[in-house]
Amino acid sequence: MSTSQGQKVAVVTGASQGIGAGLVAAYRKLGYGVVATSRSIGDAQDPEIVTVRGDIADADTAERVVDAALQRFGRIDTLINNAGVFVAKPFTDYTDEDFARVTGINVTGFFHITRRALPHLLASGAGHIVTITTTLADQANSNVPSVLASLTKGGLNSATKSLAIEYASRGVRANAVALGVIKTPMHPVETHEALAGLHPVGRLGETSDVVDAVLYLESAPFVTGEILHVDGGQNAGH
Template identity: 50%
Template structure:
């Protein structure tokens, strides 16, 4: 293991992933940042502490390259932030097989390979931490926001967070999740921010930095595993 901590961030070219990458760098981490076209996005510049890996994280070879680069350049993997994801909202009967394929590929397969490779490395180290980004809607659906298939997969990520936390606790690996509400990122640039704000008891959209705060807390909270932290202005608490 290297003296400094090394983090892997997927979906790192914008939004929460970009905010997390910059925060990790500011706090002294070495970072492997991935997105489909991260070297061309212009939001990050490679350096001696930042490696940029282009590619779809759902591709096994891309996932393998992300982890191998961390090991070869920095000596190991301390944190994996599974941030890459898409959200398709529509009535259940309107979903197409193409929608389902996209959701499964990005949100499920995009978690699967890179997490397998990261866990293999963390087991060698006897230490490591994984954080999955899910959604508060997986546990607290809202009338007027039909997104059942998106929530099916994100809810599964909440479940696997707990399962992996139990499976690997004895080997020094922690697994947690952050479940955001509506966060002001490019994902929502064309949406009705007024409507989205009203989906939280704290009636505003969240900031990417607030999700990052939760991730950074979890990475330092060495007695916390299997936890799902909601960064959602209270939306998970119930009907209001």
């Protein structure tokens, strides 16, 4: 049931910590109802946040997330595909398990939830899909072996453009935010200095840098099919 007439609703994947948690807080501040999902997410204290525990690579999780949004709020306006995993290894060191895990979360997860959310984004009349990708898909770096990231996130960049064009005349926009290295619990503090050196600006990104980029795209009705690089200049060169 919709709680208040016209309240918009955002679905955020990978929502329990780091960038995902920052996005949940930001959309709440905008007045959105939020459905937040991850494998480890706990119950929310805020009645305008519904949490759904599950593996995003599972079609069942996508079903439950979309159902939860419709049951609690009656609509979906924005989907943020934030769940992702990054495994940096020399190509020949990747295992079959690595491949299954990275493609499962990054690609299969994107497919299941985006396909199920899209009819509801169309129904809202001004839907928006934002997918978090990596700048390494455009600008490989010999210091960071990242074939699986490029294989999966590069595909998501292309899929973003394809979705944008397919739905451009029907009120749904699709954009991506391609990241450099962001300071999140994923990166131990002792690695920060080395990681900062990957960026021309010489520092790591902050969660707030990513949130600001997503909120810009949310408020930009003429922007679709955009791959917005939030990467301290990495995409421009080294």
